[in-house]
Amino acid sequence: MRVMFLQGHPSAFSRELGQELTRRGHRVCRINLCFGDWLFWHGRGTTNYRGSFDDWEAWIEARMQADRTTHLVYFADRHPYHIAAQRAARRLGVVCLSYEFGYLRPDWILVEEGGQSAFSHFPDDLGDLRRIALGLPQPDMRRRHGHPFWKEAVQEMAYHLGNVLLAPLYPGFQSDRVDHPVVEYLSYLPRHVAARMARRDAGRLMERLSRGKERFHLVALQMAGDYQIRANSPFADPLAFLRTVFRSYAGMGPDEGLLVVKLHPMDNGRLPWRKLTRDLAKEFGIAPRVLFLDGGNLDVLLARADGCVVVNSTVGLHALQAGCPVKALGVAVYDIAGLTHGKGLDSFWTDPQRPDPEGVAALVRVMATALHVRGDFFSRDGRREAVAGVVAHMERGIARQMGAVCRFPPRLWKLRQMGLCAAPWDPALQQAEGRGSGQDRGG
Incomplete structure (x- = not known):
């Protein structure tokens, strides 16, 4: 070769x-x-x-x-x-x-x-x-x-900050990053502090959801700069995805139940997702039924959820393996007839297509x-x-x-x-x- x-x-x-x-x-x-x-x-x-x-x-x-x-x-x-x-x-x-x-x-x-x-x-x-x-x-x-x-973080920062500091060595290079590396990395500092505080809230919420008394659907957010959204979905960003989900849930969601929005664990904190989720839920009149989760055990959630909505995150594949119905709104390699929900999002809330376990295993x-x-x-x-x-x-x-x-x-x-x-x-x-x-x- x-x-x-x-x-x-x-x-x-x-x-x-x-x-x-x-x-x-x-x-x-x-x-x-x-x-x-x-x-x-x-x-x-x-x-x-x-x-x-x-x-x-x-x-x-x-x-x-x-x-x-x-x-x-x-x-x-x-x-x-x-x-x-x-x-x-x-x-x-x-x-x-x-x-x-x-x-x-x-x-x-x-x-x-x-x-x-x-x-x-x-x-x-x-x-x-x-x-x-x-x-x-x-x-x-x-x-x-x-x-x-720390090893992953140091090498990632060395790569991207080096590109900024020594840009004159490669004058024609065009970066594809959404945020400037300095801004992005600095944003992780307050995010790190906020995540520690969020863990307490996540623990209480996980305890509530794991009791098994309330039914819920899970919505998995992806990172704002993820190419899987930018190149493989109709959404400009995760907020547009969330708006589509809330609009459908407000009109066609079950009379009882919750919608749990889970933040991506590596989100950089540049966007105030807790506030954005709350404001969007109020706009669609579903605020009392929407919970925001920063943290928590994904396996526990998928074992209990009535369904999982993603753009094209690998969370969808984990959900299929857990036997949880999945609706992918972008293009995903696992979005296959017989495994995921093939009808529209509106029908997913009350009549989801369950994955075929043998098909998932294959x-x-x-x-x-x-x-x-x-x-x-x-x-x-x-x-x-x-x-x-x-x-x-x-x-x-x-x-x-x-x-x-x-x-x-x-x-x-x-x-x-x-x-x-x-x-x-x-x-x-x-x-x-x-x-x-x-x-x-x-x-």
């Missing part, structure tokens, strides 16, 4: 993956776009791109063609530079591999052809998944690896084998296991061998229904994608 790496996770993972591929006889190069990239991988085999974003696509296409690149590897498929590189790679027939934090958690890493959600090539037909899952073992979900939070078995490797970005042992797993996926083409790669991303039509751009690459793919989801597999 001739492997080109683009921007990676702010850790040693991509560099160690490249080193192992090189050790096994493959040719590897890395393109650095900013100081943060250079910080985690520099030296032999790396190239610094300091041009403009407007020139990037033509430059990377010429570079891949000259290097006879066979595989393009990147972290986060919706990064603007990666979208442009995908367009170029597809014109050249280069295999695109995106890696991310896993759909399965914790300590699973995702390695997926093309991208995630609407841009995933993973099958969306439950019958196909059942067939592929035959003979696959049920994965061991017990945690194997871990790391102290989905998890295929996901674990075809899309994931065990491992962790920050611990040495976790990286070692993950690197070995990714190398095996790349060398053996595991997902393709299993038939778990559709030729065209089968969920793109959902973006069309939402009025969003169907594909980030060539028009021919947009046209061909409409021929069906699960039948056309392979290269």
